Amino acid sequence: MVITISTDKPYDVVVENGALDRTGTLLQPLFKAGSKAMIISETNVFPLYGERLTQSLQAAGYSVSSFVFEAGEPNKQLSTVMQMYEALSENGFTRSDFIVTLGGGVAGDMGGFAAATFLRGIDFVQVPTSLLAQVDASVGGKTGVDLPFGKNLVGAFHQPRLVVSDPDTLHTLPEYYFTDGMGEVIKYGCIMDAALFDKLEQGEIIDRMEAAIAHCVACKKVLVEEDTTDKGRRMILNFGHTFGHALEKLTNFSGLSHGRAVSIGMAMAAEVGESLGVTEMGTAARMRRVLESYGLPVQSDFDFGDVVEATALDKKSFGKTLNLILLKSIGDCVIHPIDRSYLVLRYKIAAEQNRRRK
């Protein structure tokens, strides 16, 4: 399946079992033979797929080098990008050469950021290997790194020239991270696709990953094309992320994976929405059931006030106001600006009312 993302420079997202080995061929219309390609990957994924990708690129006539960093979110930082710049410089990269990111969202975001900034921007190609990256992170051109005081605080919009998603690579993805990615799939159902949510509720997705990934990419396409720089409707993709990022920060980016943090964040957003009268009653319970059925958490031990406090550096927050993404019902959502202290108050009142009702 090929989905074309029609941004300023349109690009294809190829979702196909076995596509990894066709990467070089798929790139031939985009880059001249003889161009340099640097595979940017990490210590878990490169040993599994680096050799196959290298061979595919070499067979298509590219001169291939690689940069492999220590896997994991704690390494998604500027010092790692600095090492990438060094490797690109040492290998004599020019603006007609390109980067190929191979891995999950961490490799994609960081390799994409290096591409966005090296020589004021060189081309890059995404080869996502985690479910989260295949359904979300690899598409739409958001690249960047974390700072010690917040997630993804430094970055750039830089669209890839091609995305090659091979669902077969998910066979080696640890179940823990597969579950993380399912959180993002559920997110698409919640914010814009009630039919997808119904299928998830009925457990119909897992056996047809290729179609499910393409379906999610098609959802993301709509939002990226409408709002490429994330200033309007594309923000709905951040459903659950405001609280999720706050939870990641409270656990120092190591206690809770991104997907699990977002899962709890989505459940919180649904509860908040109900407490504010924005979200149809019963939605939070329905969501919690689906999230839990895919092994995702829906509760945290942190005090809600502390979570709201930790949203202070959220990119969707302006002073005391937080732009929350709330559901009206499954498949339909709104961007809801709200004062932080009012939010804490309303949530506490609703929690107390629920406690008394029980």
Ligand SMILES: NC(=O)c1ccc[n+]([C@@H]2O[C@H](COP(=O)([O-])OP(=O)(O)OC[C@H]3O[C@@H](n4cnc5c(N)ncnc54)[C@H](O)[C@@H]3O)[C@@H](O)[C@H]2O)c1
């Ligand atoms: N740019 C965007 O639009 C966007 C959207 C969502 C998330 N993100 C970012 O994505 C990151 C999370 O992505 P992630 O969950 O993919 O994290 P990740 O890149 O850390 O991958 C998760 C784990 O799975 C391993 N892995 C990946 N593919 C594998 C495979 N096929 N076989 C074996 N192991 C494999 C990795 O080594 C890592 O240990 C976060 O940094 C988040 O901010 C970006």
